[in-house]
Amino acid sequence: MAIITEIAPDLFRISIYAQHINMQFNHFLVRDEEPLLFHTGLKAMFPELNEAVAKVIDPASLRHIAWSHFESDECGALNEWLEIAPNAQPVCTLVGKIVNVDDFSIRPAFGMTADDILRTGKYSYRFHRSPHIPHGWDAGVLFEEVSKTLFCSDLFHHFGDAEPMTSSDLIGPTQLAMQQMQTGPLAGYMPYTRQTEGVLRALAELKPETLAVMHGSSFSGNCAGMLVDLAGVIKENFDKERI
Numbered sequence: 001m002a003i004i005t006e007i008a009p010d011l012f013r014i015s016i017y018a019q020h021i022n023m024q025f026n027h028f029l030v031r032d033e034e035p036l037l038f039h040t041g042l043k044a045m046f047p048e049l050n051e052a053v054a055k056v057i058d059p060a061s062l063r064h065i066a067w068s069h070f071e072s073d074e075c076g077a078l079n080e081w082l083e084i085a086p087n088a089q090p091v092c093t094l095v096g097k098i099v100n101v102d103d104f105s106i107r108p109a110f111g112m113t114a115d116d117i118l119r120t121g122k123y124s125y126r127f128h129r130s131p132h133i134p135h136g137w138d139a140g141v142l143f144e145e146v147s148k149t150l151f152c153s154d155l156f157h158h159f160g161d162a163e164p165m166t167s168s169d170l171i172g173p174t175q176l177a178m179q180q181m182q183t184g185p186l187a188g189y190m191p192y193t194r195q196t197e198g199v200l201r202a203l204a205e206l207k208p209e210t211l212a213v214m215h216g217s218s219f220s221g222n223c224a225g226m227l228v229d230l231a232g233v234i235k236e237n238f239d240k241e242r243i
């Protein structure tokens with residue numbers, strides 16, 4: 001059953017725990033004049049997620065459906081949402097729009113560049129390009145500038161049916177998750193490049209107050225410090241000659 005938690009005003013974390021892989025899939029709904037959903041969820045999760053969204057808003061009133069990079073857990077159920085929400089538009093990076101989404105989606109996407117601002121009423125968003133971070137050429141992270149929420153997708157992913165929000169360290173659990181993933185079939189899922197540290201430092205400079213994490217607990221506290229530390233953990237786990 002999906003667990004809904006308002007982790008900050010108007011910010012609802014809708015969590016579905018997949019026990020067989022010991023991992024949460026978290027979807028974030030922002031209540032506003034024009035509601036926004038970050039992560040569509042897997043197609044298989046759509047009925048459950050739709051029911052959960054309906055407890056907060058009328059799903060047909062969704063206006064913006066955004067995600068980081070083109071993968072099934074990020075945007076697999078995009079068309080299901082577009083079908084039930086006739087005024088909703090997909091929102092992703094410009095690369096995402098050009099490379100994948102406008103062919104996959106039943107409606108064209110708003111491919112956001114660094115110059116674009118998405119205003120939804122009370123809240124205002126910018127997409128920050130982060131190619132190959134966490135992975136995918138099209139990757140970006142969405143930043144809501146009023147509440148200072150960073151929707152950071154797979155960054156800080158960790159295992160377990162974690163509490164909705166934490167103020168304690170996310171680096172330890174992330175480190176453990178990376179070590180575990182690197183011994184399995186999905187090894188090499190997060191490249192370390194010469195851009196990694198610079199991109200994460202630039203995100204730290206946004207001074208987020210909440211990190212909305214896709215797999216595991218969301219975080220409030222010293223988000224900037226956590227983003228800087230994350231670069232070191234990614235380097236440690238992925239900057240290797242062989243995987």
Ligand SMILES: [Fe+2]
Pocket residue numbers: 069071134135154
């Ligand atoms: Fe991913």
Ligand SMILES: [Fe+2]
Pocket residue numbers: 073074153154214215
């Ligand atoms: Fe993910």
